[in-house]
Amino acid sequence: MKIGKLSIIIPAYNEGGTIHLILNKIKAVELMDNIQKEIIIVDDCSDDGTEQAVAAYRAQHPQLDIKYFKHLRNIGKGASLHTGIAQATGEYLIIQDADLEYDPAEYNDLLKPVCNGFADVVYGSRFMGSNPHRILFFWHTIGNRWLTFLSNMLSNLNLTDMETCYKLFDTKLLQSIKLKEKRFGFEPEVTMKVARIPRIRIYEVGISYYGRTYEDGKKIGWKDGVRAIYCILKYGLFSGK
Incomplete structure (x- = not known):
């Protein structure tokens, strides 16, 4: 599979103090097969x-293809992803x-199954492989594993990390799916809807995880976990559209 461009979608809310750091990391990555970013x-x-x-970052790095969009009100991570997905022009997006x-x-770890012709969708799992993982919250880990288990039951997948941020999609495929969830319900919704696509090829690779504490700015909370359960049932058990 030849990929000319990878769209990297970054939902941001009050990340002014650190967003230049993640952009530096993205800038430093050399993608396989001369894929553009x-x-x-x-x-x-x-x-x-x-x-x-x-x-300021765009002005300092005019060679980078950076597109910026701003919502007029705060409506959630999922809504930001909807905006980014609609604007993506790469053959694949992450x-x-x-x-x-x-x-x-x-990124190249997730791209490899696609470039080798095996995958349409790739999830990066924080719970497999030998890469570094920061030790943080016991109940978050239990919650993530339980949500993944419930999601797998209703989607008939065998993922280890449904809630992971790192998800790589065929752009046109994802743009063809009507997504509704405006907050963290995006993860179970997109998983359930992708799983129902005939002959879809979903892969999973191990990734590292450098987790943040709430003092560091982590935003997800227990209410988002409750919403995730609702979304798994809505889009899985009841086939919500």
Whole structure:
């Protein structure tokens, strides 16, 4: 599979102090097979200078293909992803959080099953492989594994990390799916809907994880876990559309 361009979608909310760091990491990555990078930043109505930080970075690095969009009100990570997905022009796209929990140096690990002709979708799992993983919250880990288990039951997949940020998709395939969830319900919704596509080829590769604490700016909470359960049931058991 020949890929000319990879769209990197970055949903951002109040990441003004660190977004330049993740952009530096993306800039440093040399993608396999001379794949070009399209960076799409969707600012979910930040009020901490994220817009100014992105503008300064773009001015300093005009050689980078960086597109910036800003929501007029805060409506959630999923809504930011909807905006980014609609704007993507690469043959494939990957989701990248604006924080430093995931390492862009591993893009090639996710691209390999696609470039070798095996996969249409690739998930990066924090729970497999030998890469580094920061030790953090016990109950978050239990919650993630339980949500993945429930998702697998209803999607008939055998993923180890449904909630992972790193998901690589065929762009046209993803753009053809009607997505509704505006917050963290995006993860179970997209998983359930992708799993129902006939003859879809989904792969999973191990990735590292440099998790943040709430003091560092982590935003997901227990209410998002409850919503994830609702979304798994809605889009799985009840085939919500």
